[in-house]
Structure formats: structure tokens, C-alpha cells
Amino acid sequence: MSRVHVVGAGLAGLAAALALSEDPAREVVLHEATARAGGRCWSFHDAALDRLIDNGNHLVLSGNETVFDHCRRIGAADLLDIAPRAELPFTDLSTGAHWALRLPLSLRDLLTGGLRLxxxxxxxxxxxxxxxxxxxxxxxxxxxxxxxxxxxxxxxxxxxxxxxxxxxxxxxxxxxxxxxxxxxxxxxxxxRPVTMPRGLGPTLIDPALATLARRGIRPHYRHPLTGLTAQAGRAETLRFGNDEIALAPGDAAVLALPPEALSRLLDLPAPGPGQSILNAHFRVDPALAASLPPLTGLISSLSHWLFRRDDVLSVTVSAADSLTGPAPDRAALTARIWAEIARATGADAPPIAARLIRARAATADASPEGRATRPDPHPYPNLALAGDWLAGPLPETIEGALISGRAAARALTG
Ligand SMILES: Cc1cc2nc3c(=O)[nH]c(=O)nc-3n(C[C@H](O)[C@H](O)[C@H](O)COP(=O)(O)OP(=O)(O)OC[C@H]3O[C@@H](n4cnc5c(N)ncnc54)[C@H](O)[C@@H]3O)c2cc1C
Incomplete structure (x- = not known):
């Protein structure tokens, strides 16, 4: 195969481009609609907090083998922080009760009280x-x-x-x-919970881009795929606005796109949107932050998870559509979430700064019916589809996105 176009520079597209570019004889061209890579997994400097934050808190577990392999291959394995125990502390905000869910690391650990439910x-x-x-x-x-x-x-x-x-x-x-x-x-x-103390972008995305750059691949940013034609059982042309690229014999493409983008481009079934995820980030007194574990589960509350990184506490509210509506009252929501965090942590002063981020349709429809509409990820011999929502039996996760990108590369190269 002479040239492969990878469309979409989220984790699935990056994983596909990394796998395809392992063969130096193959030319890989990476196209991305926006001005940055990472898709739904990225970090940025937030002016209100004056800190680098992630678009959303992401939890990975030590069993996510593809995440570890991805990081090893891009030289970022040292940036993953693996908790010493398989343990998650929880607080029930309605009663103030605390407990932990802990799984033993070995038989010896089990016999010496390593299991807590x-x-x-x-x-x-x-x-x-x-x-x-x-x-x-x-x-x-x-x-x-x-x-x-x-x-x-x-x-x-x-x-x-x-x-x-x-x-x-x-x-x-x-x-x-x-x-x-x-x-x-x-x-x-x-x-064991795995966190990324430097942030998602510096851990998973920037080193991937640097690895691709060493192989001569730089994403074409602001280059959205706007059309695709197929004939005689193969993908024939890719259209990027006024640019039309003909796929020569031996050329191929990976579309690593979210479902709505894919169903706009191809006449294929795809799940509808799932719910939004809300993340509230609070910069707090470093002494308060230092007293907290890196991750706490919250029960009987709006807030589901509390992450701590340096002096920033970040709260995840999953499946948040009913809270946000079309025009959420951001100040009121932030205040409600902070009131819960103050109760959970014993904070007696307001946060130094706060920032609320809503990821609309953060994942696709996760219902059985939604998942049943997923298309064949290899519709033509020279076209493969990737994306977390196409990751076989897995849900939409970093692990799933990486697995699907690699699977698309394998489908084209045999
Ligand atoms: C708030 C939030 C919290 C999350 N929490 C977790 C978590 O705790 N643990 C976990 O494992 N996962 C989590 N996830 C999921 C994880 O982020 C995703 O599974 C993963 O990033 C998806 O990668 P992807 O490449 O499949 O898709 P995307 O990241 O959506 O990438 C698709 C790319 O295609 C580009 N694109 C779209 N249309 C076009 C076009 N026409 N032409 C060219 N490019 C196009 C997009 O701009 C994007 O860059 C979370 C996601 C969110 C939003």
C-alpha cells in the first residue's frame, strides 16, 4: 500500500497513523478538521485558573493495556502515575459516610485484609x-x-x-x-487507577505528534473531509473543500471520526448523540488540595468524581443533560457543585478561581439500540473506520479509541 490518508487526529486517528507509519515505505497523510490534535482528549492553559487543565477528567486503569503500550511507543510511559493500590475512596454526601472499594493485588494481600467493599x-x-x-x-x-x-x-x-x-x-x-x-x-x-499528572495532552497527544513528526508526518489542520465517493466496491476520492484527492490503486483511507461526522459523509448507520459531561475545575488553597487523595467517588450528589491534581480540584458530572439544558446557568451550577465539594472536603474558604466546562454529546448513545446501529468498520477493502464508538465490545474510552485506530490500520495492511 503506497499512501494512506488518516482523517481525524483524535486518539483513534493518531493510533492509526502511528501504526501505519511504522513501515517507512508507506506514506501517511493525516487530516484534521480543527486547529489541534487530540479530539475529545486534550489540555489547555485556562486563564481563569492560570493552570493547565484537561477538557475533562479522564480515568484510566492499569488493565488498560493499550494505553500503556501507546505511551511506551511514544516515549511517554514515565508520565503515567499508577496508584500503588487498586483502591477508590468514596464519600456519601447525604450521610457523610466514607468507605473504600479496594481489590487485593495478590492472594497474600487478600488474606491480609486487602479486600474492602x-x-x-x-x-x-x-x-x-x-x-x-x-x-x-x-x-x-x-x-x-x-x-x-x-x-x-x-x-x-x-x-x-x-x-x-x-x-x-x-x-x-x-x-x-x-x-x-x-x-x-x-x-x-x-x-489500579492511573492518572496523568502532566495532563492528557502532554501525556497522550503531544508525544504522539512528536513521534509522527520524526517520521515526517505533520497533521494538515483545518482540513475537514467534506465528501467521499466510492465506486466498484472501493473508496475512490476524498474531498476536502475544494481539494479533491483521488485514491490511486494501492492507496487507502482511515476515517477516525465521530459518528455524526461519519454519517454525514457516508450513507452508513451510526448511533445518535449520548449525554454531555460536565467538569467543574476549582483552584484551591494548596494545603487543602494536599490533604486529599488523587481521586474520590461521590455518592448521593450531583458530583460523581473528585480529581485532585496539584492545587486544582476537578469534578466530573456524567450524563449531565438534565442539569445543563440548552442554556445552563453556569454560575448557579458552579456554586452548587462547589457547595458539595466544600462539604466533602471540609473546605471553609471559597475557591481561588473556578471554571465550568460542558462537553456536549461527550459520548455516543450508549444504549443497546444505539450500539446496535454501529456500521461495519471495514466497508471497502481500501477504507477502514476507527473511533472509540467502533471499538468492538468496549465502551467509548481512551483504551477503545486506541484499539480501534490500531484495528483500522491492521484491516488495511493485513
Ligand atoms: C469530558 C469527557 C470525559 C471523558 N472521560 C473519560 C475517561 O475517564 N476515561 C476514558 O478512557 N475516556 C474518557 N472519555 C472518552 C475519550 O476522551 C474518548 O474515548 C477519546 O478521546 C475518543 O477518541 P477518538 O479519536 O475516537 O474520537 P475524537 O476524540 O472525537 O476524535 C475525532 C477527531 O476527528 C476530527 N474530525 C471530525 N470531523 C472531521 C472531518 N470531517 N474531517 C477531519 N477531521 C474531523 C475531530 O475534530 C477530532 O479531532 C471522556 C471524554 C470526554 C469528552
């Missing part, structure tokens, strides 16, 4: 997990797990929101089961 969940957790694993195709999380006791509010609801950005009565059971298979069911060693 939220109160009231020990009896139902095993049967619930077995039911989730056996859920019929097309079931939601709520249909797969019948119980509505403490395990529901303390484990399944938060997991469904965190992993699928959808409440359990909407979220498909199958991708949650797949995540558990790749993490929890492999034991604590695959469940």
Missing part, C-alpha cells in the same frame, strides 16, 4: 456480577442486575455513569461487562 454490598456483588456477565444481548445494566440495594447505589449506578456516561436504565450491559472482564475479573493488579 462498600458497606452492605458483600452478599450481592458476586451474584450481580455473574448476572451482568450473562446478560442477554440487548439488555441494559438495569435489566441485567435486578437488585436495588446498597450494591446498586454504591457500585452499579456509579460504574454505569462512569464507564458508559449513561444511567443504568439506558446503558447497555455488554460493554460494562467487557470492562469488568478486562479489569476487575483479572484482579486488583488490573484495577
Amino acid at each position: 462498600p458497606p452492605g454490598t458483600a452478599l450481592s456483588l458476586g451474584p450481580d456480577t455473574a448476572r451482568l456477565m450473562r446478560a442477554r444481548p440487548g439488555a441494559t445494566v438495569a435489566q441485567a442486575i435486578p437488585g436495588r440495594g446498597p450494591a446498586w447505589t454504591r457500585i452499579w449506578e456509579p460504574l454505569s455513569l462512569a464507564v458508559l456516561n449513561a444511567p443504568p436504565d439506558r446503558a447497555a450491559a455488554a460493554p460494562l461487562a467487557e470492562v469488568l472482564r478486562r479489569t476487575v475479573l483479572r484482579g486488583g493488579a488490573a484495577c
